[in-house]
Every structure is written in C-alpha cells, then in structure tokens.
Amino acid sequence: MPPLPQSPAANVPSFNSSALAVLAVMLAVAVYVELKERRIPNWLTLSGMALGLLIAYMNHTMVSSIVGLFVGFGFLFIFYVFGGVGGGDVKLMGAAGALMGGHLIQPALVYTAFIGAFLAVMMLIWRKDFWMRIGLGFRQLAFWRKGSATELEPAAPIAVPYGMAIALGCLLALLDGNAV
Numbered sequence: 629m630p631p632l633p634q635s636p637a638a639n640v641p642s643f644n645s646s647a648l649a650v651l652a653v654m655l656a657v658a659v660y661v662e663l664k665e666r667r668i669p670n671w672l673t674l675s676g677m678a679l680g681l682l683i684a685y686m687n688h689t690m691v692s693s694i695v696g697l698f699v700g701f702g703f704l705f706i707f708y709v710f711g712g713v714g715g716g717d718v719k720l721m722g723a724a725g726a727l728m729g730g731h732l733i734q735p736a737l738v739y740t741a742f743i744g745a746f747l748a749v750m751m752l753i754w755r756k757d758f759w760m761r762i763g764l765g766f767r768q769l770a771f772w773r774k775g776s777a778t779e780l781e782p783a784a785p786i787a788v789p790y791g792m793a794i795a796l797g798c799l800l801a802l803l804d805g806n807a808v
Contacts (some may be wrong), residue, residue, distance in 0.1 A: 647683045648802075650676065651727040655795040658720050662791040668716025675724045680726025692729035700725025700733045717790040722781050724798050739804075740790075740797030748788045755786070 647648040654676040658668050677697060684693030701722030707713045721740070752758040 644683055644687055647680065647727045650679050650683065650800065651724060654719035654720075654723060655791075655798060659717075659789070659793045662716070664788075665676070666787065668720050668791050669713070669717070670716075673716060675727045676723030678721070680723060683695050684726070684729070689729060692731060693726050695730030695763075696725030696728050696733040698720050698725070699730060700728075700737065702794075703737050713790050717794065720791055720794055723804050724794060728798065728801070732798075732805050735804060736798045736801035738797075739800040740793050742791055743796045743800075744767075744788060744793035747793055751786050751788055771805060 654672060657672055661670050661672070680693055680697065681690070684690045701718055704713055704718040704721045708715060708718045721733075721737070724736065728736060749758075752761060
C-alpha cells in the first residue's frame, strides 16, 4: 500500500497547547486592559515573553521562540520610534512572537497591520472627521498654493487600540497556519 500524501499542515511546526493557553490569556487581558485604561501593562507583556521562552526551552523550540520574539518586537519597534504605536504594543507583539514562534509571527504581523489599518479607518469614520482629514491631507499636498502649509491646523491624533489588532492578527495567523 503506498504512503498517504502529507497535508501542507504537516510541514508547519506543531504549536504547544500550553503556549496557546498563555497566548490566549495574555491577549485577552491585554485587550481588556487597553480598552479600559488605554495602556498595556509591563507585567503582562514581560511575563508573556518569559513564559514563551520557558515553554520553548522545555519543548526544545528555543530558536523559533527567540526569532519570534525579535521579529515581533523589532517590527513594531520601528513604528514605535516614529510614534505610530505605543511601547506596550511593541512588547505585546514581542511576547506573542515568543509564544507563537518565528513561523507564525510573520503572518500575524501581516494580519495585524491590515486589521490595525482597518480599525484606524473605522475610528476616523466613527469620529466623523474622516473627510476633513482627507481634505486636510490633499491641501497639504497642494505645494503650489502660497501659504497653504502654514494656514492649516493639524488634526488631533487618533489613538487606535492596537492591542485588539494584535490579538485578532495572532488569532488569524493561528487559524491560517493550521496550528490550533
């Protein structure tokens, strides 16, 4: 009898159930606290990183966990430097990377970026200043108008609860990666 063909999921490293439980609790608490207090606490993100590395050490997947930690943290750190996300978001994505590993954090980052952009647009529409911001952006591009840059008043920044985007992005990466 010939061997059965392997599914594409057979090539994906397995995902530990204890890492999944820690990830689920960490992301749920992060979303709740961020929506309530507009911050993600250090005790949550740093313990998530430590538990991710510990679980990886016990399962002999330390390299993948370290890669996930650095990729998740490093990618969002670039946006933190330019004021796009908060420090808690950076550490949360690093902790998610430590728990998910290098193979799953990459699609999680892509999903998170799209979900974060969608949330930002929805918040603009909800705040009812979407068209005002679009018009302001076009007026700032009108470099040929004399004095156009000095007469425009910048709009107030929008605070997007990016922890929610991270949680949804991680969930989609897990579902897409056939890891659950």
